[in-house]
Structure formats: structure tokens, C-alpha cells
Amino acid sequence: MAKYVLRETALHLLTRIGEQGGFSHVLLDREMSKQELSRQDGALLTEIVYGTLQRRDLIDYYIQPYTAGQKKIKPWVRWLLYMSVYQMIFLERVPDHAVIHEAVEISKKRGHKGISSFMNGVLRNVQRKGVQSLDHIENDVMRLAVETSHPEWLVRRWVDQYGMETTRLMCEANNHHLPMSIRIQPLRISRSDAAGELRQEGFSVEESPFSTQGLVVKEGNIINHRLFKEGFVSVQDQSSMLVAEMMDLDEGMAVLDACSAPGGKTTHIAEKMKDKGSVTAYDLHEKKAKLVSKKAEQLQLTSIKAGQADSRTLTSVHASESFDRILLDAPCSGLGVLRGKPDIKYHKSEEDIYKLRSIQDDLFHEVAPLLKSGGKLVYSTCTVDRHENEEAVRHFLDQHPEYELDPSFVNDLPDALRQGEGLTETGLQLFPHEWDTDGFFLTRLVKK
Known part of the structure; x- marks a missing residue:
């Protein structure tokens, strides 16, 4: 793909994500599939889109002295400025003159001479005079x-x-690339065989300390590899893999996954039970529940039954004490996954956290009767907010004296995680900077 077309594509995606609320990872994946980009072009497009989103507010601060006189800047013009300045400041391999030239050409094509002159003026000022210092901001938090x-x-x-x-x-x-990690399907391939095949083909992979099924892909595009395409491995963050590892599963159990889409944890549960037993998986949206079924099919797992349901009504569907294990991977603010979905931080508000917490409380309350005595419930979220995590767990335990924190939870954690900064009496909070993973919370409760 010509670099000019690539940058037009980046601008189109950024404008859709920034102005229309599109999800960065969904739109980028779709564009990469549609364009059939080379590895190099795909990497550059991803870098421009994610990098610009990650640094948006900083770039806006940088260019303020050069845009302050402009009364109204069209959204696409602002995003073109952002992505151009991002490349000039943060991408060493892209020459400034090439970035400026292409930004001006895109401006001429999409706008008029006034816009292209404005674009040229701002970018030339950034090139010649540099950007304003952050030292002007006295407040530490700001x-x-x-x-x-x-x-x-x-x-x-x-x-x-x-x-x-x-x-x-x-x-x-949150502003750095998240390494991709994959989970092997152990009924079809061993971790050592998968790692060996990938290394032989030029991939750089390491074993995950979080899961015996996990591999961290340091270099190489797994999406185009036969192991992924043929269902021998699936993509899943290491933090997410920890969930099924901590459910204390055995063959033949009846397991409920109350909020299952897109199915990474659901299929991992089935794999841990060697596909023997039953995994009843629900999602609020039928389309998403179908994704879980599709994922199970890809991985050749037959013990999963996925369907649409609001899990806040499951006591009308299942009898009390129906399940040996329950996973409540609750809807949350997603503030732990900003590395892979940087647009989330601009779309969320503090109010959203409190609204979501209400849903988390309702889900907790509804699934509680469905667990057998002596059974275990794992609660997890992909956020780092205490209100959705530790406080939600404490509130549930206050309301449900028949539950307690599982005293064996800490001892069952992988060795490396037993000394983590986020380990509290309520559960484990993983921070994105600790293990180069998503931010994630999980705990395990037992029904007396």
C-alpha cells in the first residue's frame, strides 16, 4: 500500500473512532482484513492509529500555541494534525518532510487551499520551533x-x-504496546510443540508464568499462522488466562459462565476440564452468544452450550445449587485494557463506574443461589478501579453470609503472583505495568 493511501486510511479510522465512537480494535482489525496489508504496512497503520489515540491529549497540548488563533477546526483536520505530529515526534523512522508533504496533500484533496496552508503552517512550526514544555503545568495531577x-x-x-x-x-x-499472548488447545497440541513450530518459523515466543497453556508472542503475526487459523491456539491476554487456572476445575463438573462473550475464558474452562462435563455460557446479546459457540467450534470443544440471557434473571432459568463452579466475569469500565483499546479512556466518565457497579451487584446477587454448597465462584473484571473490584466483593460478602473468601486462593496462584503489589485480603489486582499484561482483578469465593 502506498504510504499516502495508508495515511488516508489511518485518518479515516481515527476520525470514525474519535468522532463517532467506533471501537479502535474492531475497526482496525476489519480494515486490516479488508485491505490484506503486508506485515510492514499493517504494523505502520496500527502504530499510527493506536499511537495517535494513546497520545491525543498530549499532542493537543503540544500544538495549542500554533492552533489557538484558528476559530473552528474541522474534526478530520484536527485528527490529521494529531496523527502527523505523532509521527514527527514519536516515530523516528518517518522523516518530517514526508509526513508534512503527505498531510498537506491530504488536506488539498479533502479540503481547500486555506486548510492545506493552515496544516503546513502548524506542522512547519512544530518542526522548527518544537513543542511547549509540560513544566508550564504546575499541578502534579494535571x-x-x-x-x-x-x-x-x-x-x-x-x-x-x-x-x-x-x-x-x-x-x-497504557501508552506502550501490549505483547500478544496465545493459549494452546491442550487436547490438540502441547505448549512445547506449538512453541517449537513457531520458533522454527521465525517467531519469538516465551512461556507464560500465568498459565501452563500460555505463550507470549514477542515477535511475529500469529493471526496469519496455521495454528491460529486451524484452532490449535487462540489469542488471549495472560491476565485473562489466569481466570480458568484459578477456578479449581475437575473433569465432569457443571460450570456456569454468566457473562461469556467473546468466549476466551469459556473455552479455556472447557479445555481445563478436558471437554468432559458441561459449560453453560450466557451473554446478554444473542449475536455475542453466537461468537462463543463459534469459538468453541473452532477449538473443537463440545461441552459448551452458549445462549442469550440476561444473567440478572438466571434464577428463573436454573434451579438453586445447579453448578459446581460459577464464573462471573462482570461487565466493567474496561479501564484495565487501555493499552489495546485506548479510545476507552476518552469515552468513559466517572458516572459510568457507578452505573456498572450497580449491574455487578445485581449479577452477583442473582448467581449466588445457583452454586452448590462447597462450590466456588470466581469474580473477575478487566478494570483497575477499587469500586468495581474490592468494594464490590466486600459488598457481596456483607449481603451473602453463606459465602466467604476462599482461604486457598493465594496458595493456588502461580508462584510469581503471590508477592504482587496488588494482592490484598479481597483478591488479586494486576496492574498493567507489573507483568506487561492488561490491568485485571480476580478473586475466588466459596459457598459454605
Whole structure:
């Protein structure tokens, strides 16, 4: 793909994500499949789109002195400025003159001479004069928010919960590439055989300390590899793999996955039980429930039955004490997955956290009667907010004295995680900077 066309594509995606609320990972994956991009072009497109989204607020601060006189800037023009400045400042391999030339050409094609002159003027100023210093921002929280392009309310909230140093590390980690990790289907291939085949073909892979089925792909595109296409491996973050590992599963169990789409944890549960037993999986949306069935089919797993249901009504569907294990991977703010979905931080508000917590409480309350005595319930989220995690668990235990924290939870964790900064009496909070994973929370409760 010509670099000019590639940057037009990047601009189209950024405008859709930034102005129309499209999901970055969905739109980018769709575009990559449609265009059949080379490995190099795909990497550059991904870098421009994700990098620009990750650094949006910082770039906006950088260019303010050069755009302040412009009364109204069209959204596509602003995004073209953002992506151009991102390339000039953060991508060393792309020459400034090439970035400026292509930005001006796109401006001429999409707008008029006034826009292309404005574009040229701003970018030339950035090239010649540089950008304004962050030292002008005296407030520490505000400066960290701008520097790492996180909303100020979110930075302030994390500082209140975890302190400035952990917040800084989290925010900085969120602006760096998340390594891809995969999970082998152990009924079809061993981890050593999968790793051996990938290494033989030029991939750089390491074993995950989180799961005996996990591999971290340091280099190479697994999506185009036969192991992925033929269902020998699936893509899943290491933190997410920890869920099934911590469910204390045995063959033949009856398991409920109350919020299952897109099916990564559901299929992992079935694999851990050697596809013997039953996994009843629900999602609020029928289309998403079908994704779970499709994933099970790809991995050749037959013990999963996926269907549409609001899991806040499951006591009308299943009798009390129907399940040996329950997974409640609750809908959450997603503030732990900003590395792979950077647009989330601009679309969420503090109010969303409290609305979601209400849903989490309802789900917790509804699935509680469905677990057998002596059974175990794993609660997990892909967020780092205490209100959705530790406080939600404490609230549930206060309301349900028949449950308690599983005393063997900590001992069952992988060795490396038993000393983690986020391990509390309520569960395990994984931070994105600790293990180069998503931010994630999980705990395990037992029914007395």
C-alpha cells in the first residue's frame, strides 16, 4: 500500500473512532482484513492509529500555541494534525518532510487551499520551533494527565486509590504496546510443540508464568499462522488466562459462565476440564452468544452450550445449587485494557463506574443461589478501579453470609503472583505495568 493511501486510511479510522465512537480494535482489525496489508504496512497503520489515540491529549497540548488563533477546526483536520505530529515526534523512522508533504496533500484533496496552508503552517512550526514544555503545568495531577493523555478525573481517582507513583506507572504502561499472548488447545497440541513450530518459523515466543497453556508472542503475526487459523491456539491476554487456572476445575463438573462473550475464558474452562462435563455460557446479546459457540467450534470443544440471557434473571432459568463452579466475569469500565483499546479512556466518565457497579451487584446477587454448597465462584473484571473490584466483593460478602473468601486462593496462584503489589485480603489486582499484561482483578469465593 502506498504510504499516502495508508495515511488516508489511518485518518479515516481515527476520525470514525474519535468522532463517532467506533471501537479502535474492531475497526482496525476489519480494515486490516479488508485491505490484506503486508506485515510492514499493517504494523505502520496500527502504530499510527493506536499511537495517535494513546497520545491525543498530549499532542493537543503540544500544538495549542500554533492552533489557538484558528476559530473552528474541522474534526478530520484536527485528527490529521494529531496523527502527523505523532509521527514527527514519536516515530523516528518517518522523516518530517514526508509526513508534512503527505498531510498537506491530504488536506488539498479533502479540503481547500486555506486548510492545506493552515496544516503546513502548524506542522512547519512544530518542526522548527518544537513543542511547549509540560513544566508550564504546575499541578502534579494535571501535568500527569496531559503527559500521559489520560482524563484528569481518572488520574485523580487512581491517585486517591493507589498513590502517585503507581498511577504514573499505570498511565505510562497504557501508552506502550501490549505483547500478544496465545493459549494452546491442550487436547490438540502441547505448549512445547506449538512453541517449537513457531520458533522454527521465525517467531519469538516465551512461556507464560500465568498459565501452563500460555505463550507470549514477542515477535511475529500469529493471526496469519496455521495454528491460529486451524484452532490449535487462540489469542488471549495472560491476565485473562489466569481466570480458568484459578477456578479449581475437575473433569465432569457443571460450570456456569454468566457473562461469556467473546468466549476466551469459556473455552479455556472447557479445555481445563478436558471437554468432559458441561459449560453453560450466557451473554446478554444473542449475536455475542453466537461468537462463543463459534469459538468453541473452532477449538473443537463440545461441552459448551452458549445462549442469550440476561444473567440478572438466571434464577428463573436454573434451579438453586445447579453448578459446581460459577464464573462471573462482570461487565466493567474496561479501564484495565487501555493499552489495546485506548479510545476507552476518552469515552468513559466517572458516572459510568457507578452505573456498572450497580449491574455487578445485581449479577452477583442473582448467581449466588445457583452454586452448590462447597462450590466456588470466581469474580473477575478487566478494570483497575477499587469500586468495581474490592468494594464490590466486600459488598457481596456483607449481603451473602453463606459465602466467604476462599482461604486457598493465594496458595493456588502461580508462584510469581503471590508477592504482587496488588494482592490484598479481597483478591488479586494486576496492574498493567507489573507483568506487561492488561490491568485485571480476580478473586475466588466459596459457598459454605
